[in-house]
Amino acid sequence: MVWTSAWLHGAAAADDVLDASQEWGELHEVVVADQGTATALDLPTRDEPPAALAMLLAALRQYGASAGRIVLPVPGDVRGLDGKSEFAAEAIRVGDAAVFAGLGLVPDRVADGVVRWTVYDLPVTPPQAPEPIGAADRELSEAMRAAAGTLASLDVARDRPNVRAEIAERVASTGAWPAAMPQRSLRVLQRANELAAILELAAEDEPGGAVSASAALQRADALRPLSDAVRAARRAAVQEAVSVLTDHADRH
Structure with missing residues (x-):
């Protein structure tokens, strides 16, 4: 996009x-x-x-x-x-x-x-109001704080000793961006991609460090708002990037 x-x-x-x-x-x-x-x-x-x-x-x-x-x-x-x-x-x-x-x-x-x-x-519809990137970034931080305690208690990815390297590898695979890409969009996308990698690893865990059905439900409840925040942050960052890139191009 x-x-x-x-x-x-x-x-x-x-x-x-x-x-x-x-x-x-x-x-x-x-x-x-x-x-x-x-x-x-x-x-x-x-x-x-x-x-x-x-x-x-x-x-x-x-x-x-x-x-x-x-x-x-x-x-x-x-x-x-x-x-x-x-x-x-x-x-x-x-x-x-x-x-x-x-x-x-x-x-x-x-x-x-x-x-x-x-x-x-598709039917042509009026342009949608952009999602404010600042609000999406704050939502990402709040979701991280809210989920941190639960994820720590469930010991997600406890059997993955190289989990940090795995996360870094997945984030690195997200590719390059145009030279005029705005830095704020890049920063928010980077955070969202890191959290998305954590979510992927948690989903792959067997069963994410949870030892009971109730713990598995706790993990799912903790991850859901974080997943929502990741998607919102990505949408907002891409919207801002598209707006900045097109405005920049239109001025030249």
């Missing part, structure tokens, strides 16, 4: 976007959910051989797409989705989507190293 929005406004080269996409998967393929939109964008439908990511970029520019936003929905928290639709259902299933005016993009990992982007036609 950040790279694509930067490219649409001349703040990044197409090759930079394609290079950055390699952090997500070695192969990116693109299909469209309906025939009408496929024809309008000159992209294949799901029953045809998929297109390359470069063709999606070209289609977005031809379509007149501008700065977009990310959607990180989960059951019970579908902020950014409007109503019930195939796009909304797929975005919730995958837990990730990008929205441009009139278009929704869902990235699905269909095989090891393969990401398939499905494009959906």
